[in-house]
Amino acid sequence: MTMVIKRSAATKLRNLLALSGAGTVVFTGICVYKENAKFYSSVIMPTMHKILEPETAHNLAVTTLERRLLPKSKFKDPENLSVNVFGLKFSNPVGIAAGFDKDARAACGLWDIGFGFVEVGSVTPRPQPGNDQPRLFRLSEDQGVINRFGFNSEGHDVVLARVKAIKAANPKAILGVNLGKNRTSPDAAQDYAQGVKVFGPLADYLVINVSSPNTPGLRSLQGREELKKIIGTALEARSQMTRKVPILLKVAPDLSEDDREDIALVVNTKEWQIDGLIVSNTTTSRPKNLESKWQAESGGLSGRPLREKSTQTIREFYKLTQGKIPIIGVGGIFNGSDAIEKMQAGASLIQIYSAMAFEGPPVVTTIKAELSRAMAHNQVDSLVELIGSDHRMQ
Numbered sequence: 001m002t003m004v005i006k007r008s009a010a011t012k013l014r015n016l017l018a019l020s021g022a023g024t025v026v027f028t029g030i031c032v033y034k035e036n037a038k039f040y041s042s043v044i045m046p047t048m049h050k051i052l053e054p055e056t057a058h059n060l061a062v063t064t065l066e067r068r069l070l071p072k073s074k075f076k077d078p079e080n081l082s083v084n085v086f087g088l089k090f091s092n093p094v095g096i097a098a099g100f101d102k103d104a105r106a107a108c109g110l111w112d113i114g115f116g117f118v119e120v121g122s123v124t125p126r127p128q129p130g131n132d133q134p135r136l137f138r139l140s141e142d143q144g145v146i147n148r149f150g151f152n153s154e155g156h157d158v159v160l161a162r163v164k165a166i167k168a169a170n171p172k173a174i175l176g177v178n179l180g181k182n183r184t185s186p187d188a189a190q191d192y193a194q195g196v197k198v199f200g201p202l203a204d205y206l207v208i209n210v211s212s213p214n215t216p217g218l219r220s221l222q223g224r225e226e227l228k229k230i231i232g233t234a235l236e237a238r239s240q241m242t243r244k245v246p247i248l249l250k251v252a253p254d255l256s257e258d259d260r261e262d263i264a265l266v267v268n269t270k271e272w273q274i275d276g277l278i279v280s281n282t283t284t285s286r287p288k289n290l291e292s293k294w295q296a297e298s299g300g301l302s303g304r305p306l307r308e309k310s311t312q313t314i315r316e317f318y319k320l321t322q323g324k325i326p327i328i329g330v331g332g333i334f335n336g337s338d339a340i341e342k343m344q345a346g347a348s349l350i351q352i353y354s355a356m357a358f359e360g361p362p363v364v365t366t367i368k369a370e371l372s373r374a375m376a377h378n379q380v381d382s383l384v385e386l387i388g389s390d391h392r393m394q
């Protein structure tokens with residue numbers, strides 16, 4: 001008799017557990033389907049962070065997007081978010097920054113969740129493994145990330161095949177390709193020029209990335225003479241092509257005033273005039289108020305602790321280029337007001353990366369909705385009115 005009672009109690013308990021398990025799965029499914037931002041930032045992402053190492057979690061995110069397992073965003077881009085830059089029409093100004101999808105696997109999934117443009121890479125000419133693991137650290141208390149990936153890349157050939165397929169299936173979606181150099185390459189200018197030749201016929205824009213802190217000597221390519229050589233060689237490669245693909249330069253936030261003036265001097269000159277700047281890459285600096293135990297890890301810091309520094313660098317470059325060279329602003333953007341801050345400082349478009357790690361995919365819709373709402377509230381009809389407005393007020 002007692003055996004029967006025990007068994008039926010155990011069965012009940014099992015059923016209860018199965019039911020609540022199924023309930024949790026259904027509830028999570030509904031929250032994912034409904035792009036529930038709060039559920040992502042307070043349940044899904046913290047749970048992921050508890051159970052998965054940062055690089056494993058990142059790979060899982062890329063695979064999920066590659067297989068298009070997330071529902072398409074139901075947010076329809078309002079007309080006030082559309083903007084024309086580099087001769088391209090963006091339905092919204094929010095892009096995914098380089099480094100999230102280094103090998104062009106997840107572009108379609110990233111457009112699905114609402115990004116106005118996707119930048120893949122950095123891609124190096126030859127495949128290379130990057131630095132040893134661990135090389136990615138979450139600074140949860142600071143909402144920051146430190147990485148020292150060191151350009152792990154499947155290389156031009158593999159990425160080119162993917163970019164071809166992606167563009168053939170999505171000719172209208174905007175895809176940028178961020179170019180890197182191989183760690184052991186003796187000639188950086190040739191590596192970038194090769195990238196221009198390989199991806200120029202397909203990409204909507206290209207980025208010369210001379211600002212990642214994890215490839216020895218890379219950031220010194222931001223010096224005046226090195227830059228002339230790199231940009232000159234890249235522009236020469238482009239001039240031999242039938243299509244004039246926009247070429248952008250991505251810079252670091254750790255530049256001195258002299259460094260910034262040198263860069264501006266080069267890109268303001270017709271011979272080396274590029275089509276845009278991306279400001280900024282990660283920082284090697286460590287603000288004093290960081291709390292995370294990972295803060296002493298070497299590598300580039302991104303996320304909230306980078307926000308102010310990046311905005312300040314955008315402001316400086318906008319001034320130095322008299323607002324004539326469009327800027328993509330990136331660094332510590334988590335919400336609509338961060339996006340507005342970057343645009344008022346001079347950014348025509350913005351990108352995010354670290355916010356995806358803490359807030360998950362709904363952050364894209366959150367930024368767009370908050371930006372659009374704030375514009376309507378302040379009777380700003382077009383992003384053009386916002387871009388660089390700080391400078392017009394002075």
Ligand SMILES: Cc1cc2nc3c(=O)[nH]c(=O)nc-3n(C[C@H](O)[C@H](O)[C@H](O)COP(=O)(O)O)c2cc1C
Nearest residue numbers: 097098099122147280281302303331332352353354
């Ligand atoms: C893990 C990781 C990898 C990155 N890899 C690249 C890269 O390969 N090329 C590049 O130009 N920037 C790379 N970045 C820099 C980002 O594109 C971006 O400039 C920076 O993270 C600041 O934006 P955020 O604060 O929104 O993350 C990487 C950033 C992170 C966090």
